[in-house]
Amino acid sequence: MGYLIGRTLLGRRWCCASLAILAFALMSAAMPTNVIAQEGAASDEAGVLMVHGAADAGEVDLYVDGSLEVSGMSYPSVSDTLALPDGDHEFAVVPTGAAVEEAIASTTLPLAAGETYHVALLGLVADLQVNVYPVDLGPIAPGQSRIRLINGSPDAGPLDLLLSGGDPLFPSVAFPSETDHAEIGAGTIDIELLATDSETVVLANAETELVTGTVYNLYAVGQLADDSLRLIQVASSGETAASGASEAAIVGGTCAGSGEADVVAQLNGPLSASGDSLGTADLPPVASSFTAVGLAFDEIIAAEHAVRVTRDAAESSATAVCGEIGGVLTETGSLFIALREANQRDLAGMAILAPSALEPDATDVTLLLTAEPPGGGSTVAADTAEATPEPTATEPAADEAEAGTLEGDDSVPEIVVIDNRDRDSDTEAP
Structure with a gap:
């Protein structure tokens, strides 16, 4: 050789x-x-x-x-x-x-x-x-x-x-x-x-x-x-190639029609962390993402909008979780949105919207999603060999x-x- x-x-x-x-x-x-x-x-x-x-x-x-x-x-x-x-x-x-x-x-x-x-x-x-x-x-x-x-x-x-x-x-x-x-x-x-x-x-x-x-x-x-x-x-x-990748967006209208609704702003799909495991072992993973959206917070809440996340977007088994944007502001001016699968009461995740501290006409959107849907299902994060x-x-x-x-x-x-x-x-x- x-x-x-x-x-x-x-x-x-x-x-x-x-x-x-x-x-x-x-x-x-x-x-x-x-x-x-x-x-x-x-x-x-x-x-x-x-x-x-x-x-x-x-x-x-x-x-x-x-x-x-x-x-x-x-x-x-x-x-x-x-x-x-x-x-x-x-x-x-x-x-x-x-x-x-x-x-x-x-x-x-x-x-x-x-x-x-x-x-x-x-x-x-x-x-x-x-x-x-x-x-x-x-x-x-x-x-x-x-x-x-x-x-x-x-x-x-x-x-x-x-x-x-x-x-x-x-x-x-x-x-x-x-x-x-x-x-x-x-x-x-x-x-x-x-x-x-x-x-x-x-x-x-x-x-x-x-x-x-x-x-x-x-x-x-x-x-x-x-x-x-x-x-x-x-x-x-x-x-x-990424497995279990998710697509996320703010869409017009309510969750009932979010599948056909127009996308108002694309969001980064949630991914699970890949660092060291700390603290209590064997806890279910949580996927997250952050996106600075080029829309003012007041503009988003002025009309009906929803946050939609599609799990395993490229797979035939794709499932969607959704939450309609609305609710009570926190003391810091943030809005917490519950994300659920259609016709499910169990919480699948959360979206947090807040006016951007850096750009007056932008909104910060944080997504938190359980990597395993309620009752089992596809994972959100990419598989790691x-x-x-x-x-x-x-x-x-x-x-x-x-x-x-x-x-x-x-x-x-x-x-x-x-x-x-x-x-x-x-x-x-x-």
């Missing part, structure tokens, strides 16, 4: 999302070996990860803009993620130890800050390609993962990707093209790659776990002819690390984790 020499993520904001290479034997001894890598999400710099998918190229180094950045990458492997500034960059791949002038493949690529890219060395030495594949780390729906196939094998022909049988998710993917990203339910699946023309299984991995909020790029690399065909799976942490403990790094035998293969019980594949974070700090440029 490769070692980063130059601008790594260590010491940057990317440092918390390390690269780990997991190489393990497939369930069937006749099937090739998988290599799994994990990389961090994009930051205000472009993130670039190199994939070594050229079976006959031997060990290679990567130069970026004439500077040695990755050294000693063997097939099949991936590098750590490089953090590079916005703009055009020249990538050159050379045999390990060779000068940049002896590049066996090179290309110039435009990179955008905040984006993540895979730079893949594919094909054979006689006709090597350095291709770039942008990675979509955008919001992923709760309970979903994202997957894509890149056919990097020059002799396997078009490939079909099947997940746990059924029809192909990605049919007839030719070399060296990539599919669009597709969102599928997270969980344990069987991955099969079939030759489109013969429907022969050429690669397979049983009981692959897809983690929610994770983006998977699958690279079929190497050749069928010399049994070097491998599957490289690069798993990246994507952005989890539990952090998965990082596996303990284990140093593999030298021949296992280079070949990417492991010996072990076929029924329970042995797993070896190679964590480059421990190596980068001790690695010196050749």
Whole structure:
């Protein structure tokens, strides 16, 4: 595998999302070996990860803009993620130890800050390609993962990707093209790659776990002819879309007709706090929000208005709570509004309206909402995924690390984790 020499993520904001290479034997001894890598999400710099998918190229180094950045990458492997500034960059791949002038493949690529890219060395030495594949780390729906196939094998022909049988998710993917990203339910699946023309299984991995909020790029690399065909799976942490998000507004009229009423002012939807839990344990959470509305307090109370909050606004199970604006002012000039679900007496929350102390023609609106509706229901705050403990790094035998293969019980594949974070700090440029 490769070692980063130059601008790594260590010491940057990317440092918390390390690269780990997991190489393990497939369930069937006749099937090739998988290599799994994990990389961090994009930051205000472009993130670039190199994939070594050229079976006959031997060990290679990567130069970026004439500077040695990755050294000693063997097939099949991936590098750590490089953090590079916005703009055009020249990538050159050379045999390990060779000068940049002896590049066996090179290309110039435009990179955008905040984006993540895979730079893949594919094909054979006689006709090597350095291709770039942008990675979509955008919001992923709760309970979903994202997957894509890149056919990097020059002799396997078009490939079909099947997940746990059924029809192909990605049919007839030719070399060296990539599919669009597709969102599928997270969980344990069987991955099969079939030759489109013969429907022969050429690669397979049983009981692959897809983690929610994770983006998977699958690279079929190497050749069928010399049994070097491998599957490289690069798993990246994507952005989890908010679940249970709420929409809130001041609307004209009463709660009886608030569903069709005109929105007078949008309000920030309540969200639960995400800090430390203090005091008495196991109390029901309360979601809150604050909005400075560009309407005078007197203008709001001069006509019929209501505060409406829609829980889980994007879901089919969306429910609304509402409170009509009116009542008795407190000594400080605030107005407290009870929020309830339709035809329910139980209190679901509260809206507090008060003239703004800073702007005479503005009103401060605070929303307080129980995160669990009376009698049960959807939560208001965004779900927070539990952090998965990082596996303990284990140093593999030298021949296992280079070949990417492991010996072990076929029924329970042995797993070896190679964590480059421990190596980068001790690695010196050749």
